[in-house]
Amino acid sequence: MRAALQNSGLAFPHNKRITVNLAPAEVPKEGGRFDLPIALGLLAASGQIDAQRLAGLECAGELSLSGELRPVRGALAMSLALRREGLARQLLLPQASAAEAALVEQVSVLSAQHLLEVVAALQPGSQQALPQARAQAAAPPAGGPDLRDIKGQAGAKRALEIAAVGEHSLLLVGPPGTGKSMLAQRLSGLLPPLDDEQALESAAVLSLAGQFQPARWAQRVMRSPHHTASAVALVGGGSPPRPGEISLALHGVLFLDELPEFNRLALEALREPMETGRILISRAARQSEFPARFQLIAAMNPCPCGHHGNPLRECRCSPDQIARYQARLSGPFLDRLDLLIEVPMLPPTELAALPSGESSSTVAARVATARAWAHERQGCSNARLTVEQLDRLAAPEPAALAFLQKAAEKLGWSARGYHRVLRVARSIADLAGSPGLRQAHMAEAIQMRRGLKH
Template sequence: MSLAIVHSRALDGLAAAAVSVEVHLANGLPSFTLVGLAETEVKESRERVRAALQNNGLSFPHNKRIVVNLAPAELPKEGGCFDLPIALGILAASGQIDAAALAGFECAGELSLAGELRPVRGALAMGLALRRESSARRLILPEASAAEAALVDGVGVQFAKHLLDLVAALQPGSEQPLAAAVALPRAAAAEASDLRDIRGQAGAKRALEIAAAGAHSLLLVGPPGTGKSMLAQRLAGLLPPLTTEEALESAAVLSLAGQFDPARWGWRVLRSPHHSASSIALVGGGSPPRPGEISLAQHGVLFLDELPEYNRAALEALREPLESGRILISRAARQAEFPARFQLVAAMNPCPCGHLGNPLRECRCTPDQVARYRGRLSGPFLDRLDLQIEVPVIAPAALAGVPDGEASARVAERVAAARARALARQGCSNALLPAQALDRQARCDKAAMDLLLKAAARLGWSGRSYHRVMRVARSIADLAGSEVIAPAQMAEAVQLRRGLGGGLV
């Protein structure tokens, strides 16, 4: 048979579009042509496939005109994942394996020159695409990639370590089956840093608990050494365990970027990009588009330390994903959409020298320098941060006498109970509660509503700020087990929008 078709997948954002690898052998001037909008690394597969076949005693049709078409032609193809389907297509077209047996499979894998199969990016995305399409085909992948794809229930995944394993399994009448992939077990969480390690800072710890209970964004403002980074790094330990679907979504994005670690399967991600990160590094982009930090932090925590030091354009690019939970990257040739449902925690100093308001050290910044420093953060960006609190300095003498606080495990129990109440009531966390549902789900008594309206009028809050304070108050009430928001809970929510230098934002 001179024509063979092998099924595979091409990564397109987080989707894995179906690709037919069509291999045709014809008489004529010997050549090896690869068509179908292939990137450079795909075109290089010609040499890898040729060497892999020859080094394993398989026949390569040197005297034929080989044409490989990756259909659909308008879909860009990248990566080394097409090595395996191209090699199998050549073998099937030249009669060395059973071409009919390939109809029930989809495969992807990079070949070494010796014929070994190397892992590929996006194995989870391929498995999710098969489940979404309810396809009866089985997925053949390298061993490490197959363990990822097997996490998707309802998808048959098999693996091979070497090209010859596949050749033996695809011979007519072969009784040598491929091994079935086994899903990775959910990893037990390692001992994380505990909230008990932070002495004092009761107000900041309370804000951290409220942020965890309602999935709210949080800004910590205070002089250096007050524990802002330590607090932020402990937020992930307060959050409830990921559901299976959430863990799959998180792992799929990490797999797409080649950063999935099987040892951390089922853990919430903590991403801490350096403040020199560009807009593309944060929100994603490039050619072809790749996920940025906000997508890699899917269902986890994104920690931005030294917030004013980030490029302003990069911070402004976070405004829409903070509300929509997704990022659409548009380029002239194509678009790619990635999930971006992350919890933002940011930390900053109150001034350039960092000691404004520090009772132990005098601030040397002029008012103009302080204003310029804070002006690096736009009002619309700050308006999207639910909790904005000060982290005060604690004198060493006082710090030595402060007893240990609560352990993260105890706080996490209260957070889990509060989140369970919110999910039972409205089906989502309080931070995601739509504005039109606030009056029904965030019911306040008259005194609490009067307090909120008075604060909003006096402080000139936008409609967004007003709604965000109501959501925070709802989280505080959930922690207290209250159905109706009380005046004290509303007052605490108002105070938790205290921002830079003691002023209200």
């Protein structure tokens, strides 16, 4: 602080004792975002700027030794909080952070590159004004992974489309090289763009982690953590608590490849956020709550060698090894997955003869129509339907209900599994444009929740 003021030609009060009050004391302080407010407070206390002109400002910024203002994390989150609290104050940020914060409408954001610019604007009687920041959201990039690139796998593609319609969680099981990862990477291309409120919420969480990119504005995030990720990396934590992958994937897709290789405690930590859409991290000094409304898609091999059920290669694993490998995923965790789909290995001759399938844009148009119908009917995705809403909006026809009850009894489903099949059937009916749940819709939903083969 002393170097920044002196190198900018400003006076530093060497002959006085300086006390900086960062109340409330129980809230952790970190990073350089307090540099600018502390410097302005010091200048106001020493009479070098007009203290009254600070009354309408909220400031954040890091100072370099030469007095330049450097960007800080969480600029968009600050702007969003200012709007939600309804405070009639302007936000003053470094130029690189101000463009990000200006994406929030109804908030006046000022920008500066150097401390001297701020001092000149805050002099008594000064007519100089700091420039207003402008939002710089870039247009969505053209192209991206296309569903047309994947030949065959009609069942898995159908499951991907259903998952996109209802925001359902999906597990793809199959030998290596069957296209599981390619399918997962194309899910975000089937989802509609985020609305303004969702885009702001997603960008705010990414901004807290310093990972927001204006070029990705209003696009759904896809996070793909490595299977060595810890529970803290997945759900958040640390001191002070920081958002994890499930929060950084807010309103987007979380892809977990090689699912059984993840730490079991890390996977078990996902169970509650998958149900509630939030994560509460408790520490001795404080609690932090982060949003965690994400769509999970996972992929795994059926056995340690990966070739169980592969007609082209013999599996080397014993039944006990296969059972132990699949048992790494607990029953309660699997019970929270909506779709469990087998992705079979196709012989090369059959694969070469298959034509290219539908493009992502064609499937995305159907998904958008079905999602719009669902949101008009109930105001949320099918995966978020409560039990009361299911009884009212997803009541199956008598034949479909009898079929579902018989399947649930034979397969030993829990109440949670029973309701998840109903939600999937509701998405299938929406794709078909049907107001009611028929037996064909129910049969397909049951077929897509058969579990793992031992």
